[in-house]
Amino acid sequence: MFELAEPASPAQVRCAIYTRKSSDVGLERDVNSLDAQREICAAYVKCNEHKGWRELPTRYDDGGYSGGTLDRPALHRLFADVESGEIDAIVFYKIDRLTRSLADFVRLMESMERFGISFVSVTQSFDTSDSMGRMVLNVLITFAQFEREMLSxxxxxKLAVMRRNGLFVSGKPPLGYDKISGRLVVNETEAQIVRGIFSRVGDYPTVFQLMKQLESEGVRTKAFTSKSGRTIGGTPMHAGSIYRLLRNPLYIGFIKEGDEWHRGQHKPIVDREIWDRAQALRAIRSRPRIAWDVSRNLLHGLIWDEFGRPLHTNTGGTGKQRYRYYDSEPKDPRRQKQLSKVRVRADVVEELTFASLSAFFADVTEIRRAxxxxxxxxTVDEQLAVQxxxxxxxxxxxxxxxxxHLYEMIFVRVEVAKAELRLIIKCNRLALLLATGKFNIDRVVMEENSPPQAHLISINANLICAHRDFSLPIKPTQQYGIPDKKLVNLLGRAFEARAFVMANRDKPIADLAKTFKLGPSKFSRLIRLTYLAPDLQAAIIDGNCPNDLTPHKLIYSALPLDWQQQRLMLGFDMLG
Known part of the structure; x- marks a missing residue:
């Protein structure tokens, strides 16, 4: 007798169901679009149980998020579970629920392939486990992106037509107005502030002085609450806010659409005569815009600081007194400023560079070293002297x-240090310059097979007056024995936060963090500083701490509880 072997059970496929809805309208209902999508996907998974498919209980629902971006909370959780190996397939109602961008989809496919994840669309019947399914998916994504762009x-x-008809459709209302039922309504309290700004702009020689006066009076920008409950605005007015207010035609009853003005359906709050007077004052006080010219900034793209940061070209000054400078200030304001700012006058550093290079070509001994x-x-000295x-x-x-052209040819870079200017010269380019005498040589000729050697010219430049001599206003490196006020204040604030928590143990940490204007995570990190070793706390207060210890490093370090490990991590072991 032969016994028939039982068929092997198929490998289990863990299926995660992902749902998305672009708007948050209707999400408060008991049964909404996300529930409908999930129900259909769950039924599809159940129909494939014979293939080993099994629905995972975790919900991945993004309500009120656009398909044009991958920055969605549920999608992030889904990716995290994929990386941890908890998912084998991602099931969704339709491909545009996952993404409407072809570029985003390509990145998704590339990142998911290494985890062996399959994408399954219920209504479009494809599976990315084979080449035909991937081709069909690419075609569908292309049309989804086309549909999204057409919708945009x-x-x-539609918004352009509404503006031409005099309707305000630019988001939050400006100071002086409230938005009720889609229309601007005058807020008399704020309107008085706006009229006061327009009437007083001529009483102050600069907008900066007007800003200081408004700040002393407690005048703030328009505040409103977003859908997420976050308060936006309500901050002291800065110069940019005042400039935007003064040039806004909304206050005289017009809506701006591109370069055109259209009569608005709202009530103006500033007389046209007063508004015109303010524009005339702005025109008189405005600084002339200087056309961009690379040769005007001789060291643009070539000058760096000693920390390896490129220095950006910028302008400053008031009225007719204008000057140029090279600035290390990062353009992204969110970037942490852990290093000292470097700002040098462009005309002075360019003059010193030119003079130093001229002196270099007059020094045969220095050229021979290069x-x-x-x-x-x-090469003999007489030949070098002639060249x-x-x-x-x-x-x-x-x-x-x-x-x-000469600077671009021979400089590796120009470096600004605390008390020094460094000119780093390409030796092979220098040899080519001496041999030909040409300042602008074809790049193909310059890129010869020469050893990549560089020669350093160092100039002492720790001078006094920024307007008369070369000045490098760089904050000096912290010395031992000089307390860092920011570190000391951070430590004091940590103990203040700890005492506040101990006095309010019945309140959640999120509410306590708001009192210090911090998020719960950073508030917890702040309190953790109170567990620093006593000798480390004393060293910070006395100023005997490592040079590279900054408030950012201190609060964001993964601080251990062991005191000796704290000393090693923060560099106090090097102090002896």
Whole structure:
């Protein structure tokens, strides 16, 4: 007798159901679109139980999130569970529930392939486990993106028509108005503030002084609460806020659409005569916009600080007194400023660079040192003197464009340090310059097979007056024995927060954190600083701490409870 073997059970496939709805309208209902999507997907998974499919109980629902971005909370949780190996397949009602962007979909596919994850669409019947399914999916995603872009164009056209009809559709209302039923209504209390700003703009020589006066009077920007409950605005008015207010035609009854003005359906709160007077004052006080010219900033793209940060070209000054400078300030205001800011006057550093380079070409001994790095032993001093003299003579007669070409040719970079200016020269380019005498040589000619050697020219530049001599206003490195006020204040605030928590144990940590204007996570990190070793606390107060210890490093370090490990992590073990 032969016994028939039982068929092997299929491998289990753990299916995560993902649902999404673009708007949050209707999410408060007992049964909404997300529930309908999930019910259909769950039924599809159940129909494939014979293949080993099993629905996971975790819900991944994104209500009120656009398909044009991957920044969605439920989607992030889904990716985290995929990386932890808890999911084998992602099931959704339709491909546009996952994403409407072809670029985002390609990134999703690439990231999910290494985990062996399959995408399954219930209504479009495809599976990405084979090449045909992936091709069909790409076609569907392309049309989904096309539909999204068409929808975006229709919305833009609709908003443009509404503006031409005099309706305000630009989000939150400006100071002086409230938005009721989609229309602007005058807020008399705020309108008086706006009228006062327009009437007093001529009483102050600069907007900055007007800003200081408004700040002393407690005038603040328009405040409103977002859908998520977050308060936006309500901050002291800065110069930018005042400039935007003064040039806004909304206050005289117009809606701006591109470069055109259209008569609005709201009531104006400023007389046209007063508004015109304010615009005339703005025009008189405005600074002339300087056309961009690379040769005007000779070291643009070539100058760096000693921390490896490029220095950006910027302008400053008031009235007709304008000056240029190179600035290390990061353009992203959210970036942590752990390093000292470096700002140098552009005209002065350019003058010092030019003078130092001219002196270099007059010093045959220094030029020979640079040539020896290329193993040029056969070049005699007399020959170098003639070549360098030719270059120096031409340099003295060159225009700014020609000088810029020379800098691009021979400089690796120009570095600004605390008490030093460093000119780093490419030795192979220097040899080519001496041999040809040309400041602007074709790149193909310049890129010869020469050893990548560099020569350093160092200039002491720790001078006094920023307007008369070369000045590097860089904050000096912290010395031992000089307390860092920011570190001391941070430590004091940590103990203050701890005492506050101990006095309010019945309240949740999130509510206590709001009192200190911090999130719960950072508030917890702040309290954790009170567990620093006593000798470390004393060292911070006395100023005997490592140079690289900053408030950012202290609060965001994964601080251990063991005191010796704290000393090692924060660098106190190096102090002896």
């Amino acid at each position: 164009d229709r919305i833009k056209d 040539m020896l790095k290329l193993s040029r032993f056969e 360098a003299s030719t270059v120096a003579e031409r340099l003295a007669q060159s225009s700014r464009d020609q000088i810029r």
